[in-house]
Amino acid sequence: MTAPAHLTYVYAVVGDTGRVRTAVEGVHGVSGTTVSLLDEERAEEASAEGAEPPHRLAFVVSRVAADEFDERTLKARFEDMEWLEGIARAHHEVVQTLSRAGAVLPLRLATLYQDDRRAREALAVQRALFAARIALLRDRSEWGVKLYIGPTEPTEPTEGREAEPRGSAGTASPGKAYLRHRRAQHHAREDHYRNAQEAAQRIDTLVSRFGTHRVRHPAQRGALAGPEENVLNDAYLVPDDLTEDFRAALAAVATDLDGVRVEVTGPWAPYSFAMPPPPPEPPREDPAGDGPA
Template sequence: MNGHDGLTYVYAAAPDTRRLRAELVGVRGVSGAPVSLLGLLGESENERVPDGTPRTSGPKDAVAFVISRVAPHEFDERALKRRFEDLEWLEGVARAHNEVVQTIARHHTVLPLRLATVYQNDDRARRALVAQRPALAERIALLRGQSEFGVKLYVSSAAPSEGQRGEAVADSGDTAGLSPGKAYLRRRRAQHSAQESRYLHARQAAERIEALASRFTPHRVRHPAQRGALAGPDENVLNDAYLVPDERADAFRAALTTVTQDIDGVRIEVTGPWAPYSFAMPPPRRPDADGAGRAP
């Protein structure tokens, strides 16, 4: 598939700069295809002016799509309906998509777009870029110099510590002389009491997190708590994302990791910096003919 074959796959929007164009040389994306910038005509720093000389700079708010080519038999609308049932294929595409976004995020502002945003060709993608440019430029300005951090809070599912176990035994009273059934019910009430105590501690920790994080950023997105294998052995009760200025990232992490030091039965996990997926604007409505395929 040469540079003009296939559909146009869009990973993200980013400022259209000569430096970013140069750094994308050699970067590979979905299906191993070369990654490049698709900008608006007349705005690219690499575009030549009428006398044939390169532009020295483009507009400060010049925005481009980060793109590569993908095969129609894998990414047109009909193919995507089938492919999104193939978890192995989907995982490969997601990993490649994320690697491109994270590569840009290490040194540049990037606005990630959702997985499998695909257009029939560059002209269709450029029309979408023209229509969305004001909103994209505004969002990129918000994200400039900031990264996403994940903050998760977990309630331990482990047995109570020695101190907690002693309290539980005291609460349950002496089970000597009780029938097996009554002794069992008393132990269950004690376990329930210990778990309720951990939930209370988790609420206290969540309040601390919110108060501390608000000192660093007003931008938070609350995600649903994770369940099953994603959460691990403990119960995830808080799953937030924060947009943090890069110069305050270390202080943010240090402050939040101390939240649960004096609270039993809960733990905090702070991850990042990440590309700001949680703060990308909602995808636009799909035009009637522009998008060849789009993730559900």
């Protein structure tokens, strides 16, 4: 048996609906490949006349060159940040496009199967899990909520002179002025942290009204956070009909608290709530020379 020329790349699981099938038309994914739906194996379904058919699922797939996505090549290319960024961007664009047409369950980057038959087998094996997650995600979107503490910038003291009570003729040394300045910074920072705790408590109380699910992510550090300090980085699964109320309520959370800022972003495809199954084994060379196992 010769090795296959193509592998099946899977982006996500979706409900197999007319709207999704329309949305996938003309979409291109990794390496510019055409994206399509790989539906479930058709089964004879005995049902009463006029009864609603069961929700069908499908993989969102494209066919990629085997020599570009086999195990050996992927291992090397995952060290190439430029290539990896391009693949990640293409993968995300497919998921985000399909999310506008219905519930989408994103799968991990470079989820690959030897062919469509193997992919359909995996879809069948994991169907119950996929169906449960799709049901949870239906008519909901992911929103990010971040809480930041701003930099502390009290007024710089006049060089060599400490602020004195009116009428005082005393002159503070540069050392004393510096220490006073540092104490002011410290007190302002403490106030900002207390305000951040208050804002976080308000957020917890507020979002509980929306009956949403939450995932806590690690706070961002360094360049990702910018000059501010990120102290909360949560994702929420918000019902679509409550989106505007959710955003408006969060916008008012910290308006009376100095030194803190709440940022709300979205809607996003629900990566934080995907819970993909264990990844399949990547294609590997068969010892007998029969191609990927």
